[in-house]
Amino acid sequence: xxxxxxxxxxxxxxxxxxxxxxxxxxxxxxxxxxxxxxxxxxxxxxxxxxxxxxxxxxxxxxxxxxxxxxxxxxxxxxxxxxxxxxxxxxxxxxxxxxxxxxxxxxxxxxxxxxxxxxxxxxxxxxxxxxxxxxxxxxxxxxxxxxxxxxxxxxxxxxxxxxxxxxxxxxxxxxxxxxxxxxxxxxxxxxxxxxxxxxxxxxxxxxxxxxxxxxxxxxxxxxxxxxxxxxxxxxxxxxxxxxxxxxxxxxxxxxxxxxxxxxxxxxxxxxxxxxxxxxxxxxxxxxxxxxxxxxxxxxxxxxxxxxxxxxxxxxxx
Amino acid sequence: xxxxxxxxxxxxxxxxxxxxxxxxxxxxxxxxxxxxxxxxxxxxxxxxxxxxxxxxxxxxxxxxxxxxxxxxxxxxxxxxxxxxxxxxxxxxxxxxxxxxxxxxxxxxxxxxxxxxxxxxxxxxxxxxxxxxxxxxxxxxxxxxxxxxxxxxxxxxxxxxxxxxxxxxxxxxxxxxxxxxxxxxxxxxxxxxxxxxxxxxxxxxxxxxxxxxxxxxxxxxxxxxxxxxxxxxxxxxxxxxxxxxxxxxxxxxxxxxxxxxxxxxxxxxxxxxxxxxxxxxxxxxxxxxxxxxxxxxxxxxxxxxxxxxxxxxxxxxxxxxxxxxxxxxxxxxxxxxxxxxxxxxxxxxxxxxxxxxxxxxxxxxxxxxxxxxxxxxxxxxxxxxxxxxxxxxxxxxxxxxxxxxxxxxxxxxxxxxxxxxxxxxxxxxxxxxxxxxxxxxxxxxxxxxxxxxxxxxxxxxxxxxxxxxxxxxxxxxxxxxxxxxxxxxxxxxxxxxxxx
Numbered sequence: 001x002x003x004x005x006x007x008x009x010x011x012x013x014x015x016x017x018x019x020x021x022x023x024x025x026x027x028x029x030x031x032x033x034x035x036x037x038x039x040x041x042x043x044x045x046x047x048x049x050x051x052x053x054x055x056x057x058x059x060x061x062x063x064x065x066x067x068x069x070x071x072x073x074x075x076x077x078x079x080x081x082x083x084x085x086x087x088x089x090x091x092x093x094x095x096x097x098x099x100x101x102x103x104x105x106x107x108x109x110x111x112x113x114x115x116x117x118x119x120x121x122x123x124x125x126x127x128x129x130x131x132x133x134x135x136x137x138x139x140x141x142x143x144x145x146x147x148x149x150x151x152x153x154x155x156x157x158x159x160x161x162x163x164x165x166x167x168x169x170x171x172x173x174x175x176x177x178x179x180x181x182x183x184x185x186x187x188x189x190x191x192x193x194x195x196x197x198x199x200x201x202x203x204x205x206x207x208x209x210x211x212x213x214x215x216x217x218x219x220x221x222x223x224x225x226x227x228x229x230x231x232x233x234x235x236x237x238x239x240x241x242x243x244x245x246x247x248x249x250x251x252x253x254x255x256x257x258x259x260x261x262x263x264x265x266x267x268x269x270x271x272x273x274x275x276x277x278x279x280x281x282x283x284x285x286x287x288x289x290x291x292x293x294x295x296x297x298x299x300x301x302x303x304x305x306x307x308x309x310x311x312x313x314x315x316x
Numbered sequence: 317x318x319x320x321x322x323x324x325x326x327x328x329x330x331x332x333x334x335x336x337x338x339x340x341x342x343x344x345x346x347x348x349x350x351x352x353x354x355x356x357x358x359x360x361x362x363x364x365x366x367x368x369x370x371x372x373x374x375x376x377x378x379x380x381x382x383x384x385x386x387x388x389x390x391x392x393x394x395x396x397x398x399x400x401x402x403x404x405x406x407x408x409x410x411x412x413x414x415x416x417x418x419x420x421x422x423x424x425x426x427x428x429x430x431x432x433x434x435x436x437x438x439x440x441x442x443x444x445x446x447x448x449x450x451x452x453x454x455x456x457x458x459x460x461x462x463x464x465x466x467x468x469x470x471x472x473x474x475x476x477x478x479x480x481x482x483x484x485x486x487x488x489x490x491x492x493x494x495x496x497x498x499x500x501x502x503x504x505x506x507x508x509x510x511x512x513x514x515x516x517x518x519x520x521x522x523x524x525x526x527x528x529x530x531x532x533x534x535x536x537x538x539x540x541x542x543x544x545x546x547x548x549x550x551x552x553x554x555x556x557x558x559x560x561x562x563x564x565x566x567x568x569x570x571x572x573x574x575x576x577x578x579x580x581x582x583x584x585x586x587x588x589x590x591x592x593x594x595x596x597x598x599x600x601x602x603x604x605x606x607x608x609x610x611x612x613x614x615x616x617x618x619x620x621x622x623x624x625x626x627x628x629x630x631x632x633x634x635x636x637x638x639x640x641x642x643x644x645x646x647x648x649x650x651x652x653x654x655x656x657x658x659x660x661x662x663x664x665x666x667x668x669x670x671x672x673x674x675x676x677x678x679x680x681x682x683x684x685x686x687x688x689x690x691x692x693x694x695x696x697x698x699x700x701x702x703x704x705x706x707x708x709x710x711x712x713x714x715x716x717x718x719x720x721x722x723x724x725x726x727x728x729x730x731x732x733x734x735x736x737x738x739x740x741x742x743x744x745x746x747x748x749x750x751x752x753x754x755x756x757x758x759x760x761x762x763x764x765x766x767x768x769x770x771x772x773x774x775x776x777x778x779x780x781x782x783x784x785x786x787x788x789x790x791x792x793x794x795x796x797x798x799x800x801x802x803x804x805x806x807x808x809x810x811x812x813x814x815x
Contacts (some may be wrong), residue, residue, distance in 0.1 A: 038726070043359030044647030049655060052362040070359070071726040073515025074497050078727065081511040111504050113511025156777035164502035184776045186457075187500050189766065192647055196584045196640045200453035203774070215639055215654060218661050287654055 030091055030265050034065035037255075038095040040079030042072045045190070046211060047096050047253055050126065050280070057276050074112075075163060077105050081113025089258040091265035094122065099252035100167045103306045107314040108165045116303060120261045123270040124254035124294040124302065125277050126284075128209035129227035130171045130247075131237070132159075133220040135198055138205075143179075143223045143243050146205060150181035157183045160203035162191045167251050168207045170310040171226065175207075178245045209251050210234070214288035226250055233288055249309065252292070252302070270295045320442075323673035326371060327681065335372060336379045336678060340685045343383020344693050348391050348399045350528050350713075351720015353520060354384040358648040370656035371671050375678040377649050382434055382628050382682040384645075386690060389426040389621055390697050394419060395535075395713070397528045401519055401589040401759075402624040404752060405596035407527070409609060409616035416612050423694040424559035425614050426621040427686055429570070432563065433622035434683025436574040437581070437629030441636075441676050446662075449637040452582040457774065458785045461767030462794035463583060464760040467590055469798055470597050471753045472805040479805070482753045485744075489757020492517050499762055500769040512729040519589065520724055521734045522758050526751035528717050529738020534745075535710050554691065562614045569599050569615050570622055577623030581630030584640050589759050593752070595623030601804070629679045636660055636672060 035058065041047050051068045058066045071079035076098060087093040097119060105112045132143065140146040150157045161168025164187045172185045186203055188194055195216055198206045205223075206212070213222045214233050222237045226247045230239055240247035255273060257266055270293075277291045285291065294302055326332070346357045357380050365373030388399035393410035406426065413422040440448065455463065471486040472479050495506045496516025507513035563570065573595040580591045599619035600609040609616050631642035632649075639660035641647040650660070658664060664672045701709065721734045741751055768785070775781030785791065 042644065042647070043355050043362075044641070044644070044649075044651045046651075048359065049362070049651040052359075053366060053655075055363055056366075069726045073725060073727065074511075075502070077497075078512060078515045078725075081514075082727075108502065109504055109514075111507055111509045111511055111514070113514070154777065158774045164500065166502075184773055186770050186773050187502075188770070189499050192641050193584060195638055196453060196634070197456070199638055199640075200456055202456035202770075211654075215659055216661075217659070218663060219638075283655055283657070286657065 030268070031062050031064045033092060034067055035062065035091075036093045037066055037068045038079055038083060038093070039068060039070050040072060040076035040096060041070070042190075043070055046126075046128070046209075047098065050253065050284070051096060053280055053283070054273070054276050057279065058272065061272055061275075075105065075166070076101050077109070077112045077114065080105075083258065084114045084118040087258040089120075089260040089262075091257055091261050091269065094255050094257050094269065095119075097121065097254050097256045099124070099254075099302070100170060100249075100306050100310055103303060104165050104167075104170065104310060104314055107311065116307075118259055119256035120259055120266055121295065121299040122255045122257055122266055123273050124252045124292055124299060125273050126253040127250055127290040127292045128211050128253075128288060129225050129231070129250035129290070130167065130207055131210050131213040131225045131234075132175070132205060132207055132223045133198065133213055133216070134205045134223060135201065136219055136221055138221060140205070140223065141221075143238075143240075143245075146223060147179045147181045150179075150183045154182040155184050157181075157205065158186050158203040159183045159205045159207055160186045160188055160194060160197045161207045162194065163187055163189070165314060167249065170313055171247070171249050172207050173313045174247060174249070174309065175240075175245070178247060209288070210290075211288040213237070214286075227290070231288070231290075233286060252294070254294070254299075319669035320673055320677075323670045324677055326670055326674045327375065327678045332372070332375055332678065333681070335376050336682050336685055337689070339376050339379025340383035340386075340682050340689050341693065343380040343385075344387035344390075344689060346380070347384035347387025347389075348697060349720060350391060350397050350399055350524050350717050351520060351724060353400055353724070354381050354645040355648060356723065357381075357384055358645050362648065362652065365652050366655065370653075370658060371674050373652055373656065374649070374671075374675040377652060378628075378675060378679045379682040379685070381645055381649075382625070382679060382686070383689070385624055385628055386427075386430045386434075386621075386686050387693075388624075389430070390423065390694060393422045393426065393617075394698060394701050396531045397713075398523060401523055401755075402592055402627065403620065404523070404527075404589070404755060405592035405620035406617060406624075408596060408620070408752075409611070409613050410620075412610065412612035413614065413617065418612070419698060420694070421555045421559055422614070422617060423698065424554045424556050424691070425562055425617050427690040427694065428559055428563045429573075429618045429621040430625040430690070431683050431686050432570060433574055433577060433625030434628060434686065435680055436622075437578065437626040438676055438680035438683065440578050440626070441629045441632055441679075442673070445633050445637050445665075448578070448582050448633045451579075452584060452634045452638070452640065452642075454788075454790050455583050456788070457767045457770035458788060458791045459767070459794060460583075461764055461771060461785060462791050462798065464764035464767060466794055466798045466801065467594070467756065467760045468764070469801045469805070470593060471756055472802070473597055473601060474593065474750075474752055474756070478748070481747075481749050485749050485751075485753030486757040488749075489522075489754040489759075490761040492522065492754070493758045493761035494765075499766045500773075512727065515725065515727065515729070517733055517737075517758070518724060518730060519755070519758060521721060521730050522737055523755055524717055524721055525734040525737030526741040526754055528713070529735065530742040530745050530751070532710050532714055532717075533738070533742045535706060554695075556691075563618050566615055566618070569602065569619055572598055572602065573619040573623040574626050577626030578630045580623075581627040581642060582633050584634060584642050590756065591627050592620040592624045593756060595619040625683065628683075629676065632676070632679070636664055636676075637662065 083095045224240045226249045274293045346352045388403035391397045391399040392403040392406035396411040398404045471482045576595045634640040635646045772781045775784035
């Protein structure tokens with residue numbers, strides 16, 4: 001075990017050194033001071049841990065300090081609203097953004113204080129597809145078992161997830177629509193309470209991110225994953241598509257700069273985040289993350305697709 | 317057993333002991349500063365732990381956690397200001413002791429009680445983790461609702477003056493707790509269309525506003541005299557020996573507080589904030605002389621400080637066995653574990669036993685380390701507070717408080733709310749309202765609401781969904797306890813009035 005740890009650390013060091021060598025190739029006038037990297041969630045979450053991994057690599061590559069700051073509240077809305085109102089569009093202030101959060105909140109709340117389009121998306125670097133999990137001793141062996149039960153016993157099956165009108169909730173609504181199952185969604189505050197909810201039998205099933213399914217792999221059965229193809233870390237779990245339901249969705253994590261930031265700086269940061277992804281993949285892919293690089297027009301298309309997928313549920 | 321020895325050997329290395337020493341020391345000072353929380357300290361350490369071996373990283377985090385929870389006691393005793401939410405109850409008797417010139421003795425007692433609590437938590441974790449984890453899983457939404465209701469009944473007996481004023485304070489706390497995005501449903505409540513209020517009033521903001529600011533204002537009003545009495549000029553030293561006797565002379569109180577600390581630690585989401593309050597309340601209720609509580613009774617101090625330090629290792633039970641973070645700092649530790657490829661569960665103990673047990677043992681070491689670090693650090697903090705003129709001390713604490721509040725969520729609105737609550741807190745103190753019931757209402761209101769709505773939602777298929785609140789055995793036990801506590805609170809008062 002020690003050996004593998006050392007190897008991965010060496011790789012990390014190597015990559016950091018590589019990034020440092022690549023740095024002079026970037027534009028000289030940027031960055032000229034420390035980068036503020038705002039995380040709109042609490043410490044310890046997936047967004048925070050990822051930013052903490054990126055922080056030293058960014059400092060090496062950019063040659064300036066990087067301050068990771070937490071600004072939690074309102075499911076991210078407080079930080080996003082302040083960022084759109086106050087951040088200088090010069091590339092020195094960036095913020096973590098999440099989907100479908102930034103699509104859902106402005107539709108659902110009049111006072112969210114920000115707009116979905118009000119960011120210059122640098123890149124979406126992570127994707128964790130949704131999973132539907134039940135406890136290992138649950139009578140539901142397959143997705144069909146669960147769907148059939150929920151059709152015959154309307155509303156009696158409870159499905160837990162993180163938040164209301166969040167990704168988990170919207171995915172539950174979409175699953176109900178496509179499978180004609182009738183379940184009761186129970187929101188919890190964040191992903192933290194979900195292991196207890198499922199292991200304690202407080203809910204019949206949980207819709208969450210792939211990372212939870214990997215973390216709890218010994219205690220739960222994952223009935224389906226909402227990705228296009230099966231995940232390497234969950235090779236025996238079928239996708240919803242394989243089972244005949246066109247459900248692909250999950251949480252995207254990325255970074256954004258204020259609207260109007262010079263395009264070359266946005267692109268430089270995007271390249272940096274993509275390079276860091278290569279290094280982080282070694283630790284994060286086994287945890288259930290999928291590394292992505294969705295930027296430019298593709299990022300705009302993603303927002304449009306998200307709104308099509310979930311918009312109806314939010315405006316109903 | 318072999319695993320335990322191997323784990324002990326892995327931890328008893330010079331560099332590991334150094335990590336524990338540094339971690340506890342750093343944690344102590346963070347904990348002593350109002351506004352700087354254990355969660356924040358652990359989050360700031362994250363980048364350093366990535367470069368460490370998994371065991372080293374976890375040992376460092378555990379030591380800082382232990383130091384922080386203990387450090388909150390210093391400011392609680394010396395300036396009546398809980399450094400962390402888990403030391404609210406430490407102010408009740410710790411500060412009166414300081415006013416009587418027994419500040420260092422109070423620090424000694426708090427230290428010994430913390431060490432006992434820390435070690436007991438580790439023993440529970442080593443010996444009883446699997447059954448405790450099963451108990452933790454019994455606390456579902458309806459049980460959490462009743463836990464919160466039971467917690468609210470504490471207000472009746474915690475209130476130093478009239479029960480009515482205590483309940484009024486609790487109601488104010490419940491109302492403050494509704495501001496922001498509702499925990500279930502996601503609607504904005506009482507934000508008046510102003511986006512920053514979506515974040516609601518954070519517990520720490522309320523804690524600092526209601527405890528620290530009124531204390532500073534009264535220091536300013538009374539001038540030097542307040543500080544002199546607060547820091548105990550006529551001091552009698554640490555009295556370590558007699559402090560030992562004080563702590564261990566009431567074994568029932570000590571054991572009861574540790575057990576309460578352990579049980580609350582495993583209830584997911586109840587967190588450490590109420591542990592010390594519950595233990596304090598039970599100590600007062602179980603005492604022959606409940607009226608001496610709140611006036612410098614060391615038993616109250618022992619209850620508070622032993623119970624909150626049990627929580628550090630205690631909350632690792634659901635974390636290590638089930639992957640459930642019981643308190644916010646645990647979420648950070650979980651993140652570090654996952655990044656190092658460690659999955660919580662029984663495999664953590666069977667496959668990486670040296671690591672899991674080494675981490676647990678290191679928390680015991682961290683607890684023992686509190687004695688030298690705490691007594692030296694305690695004297696230092698005491699001397700600083702005693703020797704600094706009040707016209708420096710008050711503004712310095714104010715600035716630290718404002719910085720701490722801002723650092724919490726990097727939100728200026730929090731600072732404004734904190735100062736506003738501070739002025740309100742100062743005003744209502746004059747009316748005889750305590751801050752503790754308000755804070756308790758703020759903590760428990762959200763838990764109760766969440767538990768209630770989740771339970772009702774789960775019963776949508778039933779005719780009367782509310783009946784689900786009464787279904788489980790554990791819920792029924794909690795209901796009986798609640799009724800018993802209310803009865804107990806009402807009964808002796810009648811009896812006392814007759815006398």
